[in-house]
Amino acid sequence: MTVRIGINGFGRIGRSIMRIAAGAHGSGITVAAINDIASPDRLAYALKRDSLRGRFAGTVRTAGGRLVVDDRPLWTFQEAQPGRIPWSDADVDVVIEATGRFRSGEIARAHITHGGARKVVISASADDPDAFLVYGVNHDTYEPDRHDVISPASCGVNALSVMAKVLLDRFGLRSVQTSVVLAIQGWQRVHDATSGTSREDPRLGRATAESIIPHDHVAGDLLEVALPRLGEVRYSYYCVPTPIGSLAELGGQTDRPVTAEEVNRAMAEAAAGSMRGLIDYDPDPTVSIDVRDNPASCLFDPSGTQTTADGGVKVRGWFDNEWGFSHRLLDLARLVGEREPVPAGMLVKTAMA
Numbered sequence: 001m002t003v004r005i006g007i008n009g010f011g012r013i014g015r016s017i018m019r020i021a022a023g024a025h026g027s028g029i030t031v032a033a034i035n036d037i038a039s040p041d042r043l044a045y046a047l048k049r050d051s052l053r054g055r056f057a058g059t060v061r062t063a064g065g066r067l068v069v070d071d072r073p074l075w076t077f078q079e080a081q082p083g084r085i086p087w088s089d090a091d092v093d094v095v096i097e098a099t100g101r102f103r104s105g106e107i108a109r110a111h112i113t114h115g116g117a118r119k120v121v122i123s124a125s126a127d128d129p130d131a132f133l134v135y136g137v138n139h140d141t142y143e144p145d146r147h148d149v150i151s152p153a154s155c156g157v158n159a160l161s162v163m164a165k166v167l168l169d170r171f172g173l174r175s176v177q178t179s180v181v182l183a184i185q186g187w188q189r190v191h192d193a194t195s196g197t198s199r200e201d202p203r204l205g206r207a208t209a210e211s212i213i214p215h216d217h218v219a220g221d222l223l224e225v226a227l228p229r230l231g232e233v234r235y236s237y238y239c240v241p242t243p244i245g246s247l248a249e250l251g252g253q254t255d256r257p258v259t260a261e262e263v264n265r266a267m268a269e270a271a272a273g274s275m276r277g278l279i280d281y282d283p284d285p286t287v288s289i290d291v292r293d294n295p296a297s298c299l300f301d302p303s304g305t306q307t308t309a310d311g312g313v314k315v316r317g318w319f320d321n322e323w324g325f326s327h328r329l330l331d332l333a334r335l336v337g338e339r340e341p342v343p344a345g346m347l348v349k350t351a352m353a
């Protein structure tokens, strides 16, 4: 079965989804419709030429007010309010809410109640969704009858939680402390600004290219939601002026002392087995740009593993904050868009096919 997707907000995430769906990892997904406040011509231009990902591999044009991708016209709407988008005209199963404007579960639900879609996946941490589902970590808690508006938490939480799950399952893990170092986000400001970021922490209005910016607007507590067995988690977030490619570090206490070699072996085994497609493992020395276009939630970096004799452990992973996360959004869309959900183990394989 093909899940028909509607994308609200054709920005960095929306266009990543379009590129993935049009490429080799797009099986089981059809982008049926898009909505953005920008004109179809601007959307076509933005899809065709991307400063970070290069030219779109297929063809892009507009015709009759619609975006036409690889000679397939998409329903193209230009509405500013979720409740006004007629997704049912395009027979959309799942809306991916990727404007960054409508992160409240209640507002995003209008895609269902007014637009006629069946499910919504918000492309960020959200307020009061029906469920937070991190793919590969707790997506098997999805209940089709109760969960209509879903949040995958954040890209950072996805990267942290796949590593945390491996450590937890293999060695036990508690007293977890994490850091996420995040590449530039579209809502940041070029110069110091007092408004326009829609975030309350004043540091987030500071000039993007000038500083490492710590901030409190974090979704780190969602790590505890996705993996309640972890117990308390502490987290730090930093915005840095690199265009793409982010870092996740996670430390904690294992149930027994482990060596760095044991930890790395566990991650390598998970990358080849239970977490295939979600954790990638790369023994080569890595810097952030190396993760660009990587579809995994986390590219595990064994050179970052440190342990102490009393059971302390720290691990490092990289993630493409757009590309990896967009793959997870599509994994979730496949899961919730299926009219008859298939077993979780099958879904990981399908997603990576």
Ligand SMILES: NC(=O)c1ccc[n+]([C@@H]2O[C@H](COP(=O)([O-])OP(=O)(O)OC[C@H]3O[C@@H](n4cnc5c(N)ncnc54)[C@H](O)[C@@H]3O)[C@@H](O)[C@H]2O)c1
Residues within 6 Å of the ligand: 008, 009, 010, 011, 012, 013, 014, 035, 036, 037, 038, 079, 080, 081, 098, 099, 100, 101, 123, 124, 154, 155, 185, 186, 187, 321, 322, 325
């Ligand atoms: N970019 C990342 O690395 C990343 C990673 C994870 C999560 N996210 C989250 O995904 C969301 C989108 O991020 P992005 O980077 O794609 O943002 P973006 O600014 O690149 O894209 C937002 C798009 O939404 C459109 N838009 C704005 N208001 C609208 C409205 N009222 N109705 C319809 N369209 C509207 C804009 O024209 C733009 O095309 C945010 O919540 C962000 O936090 C982003």
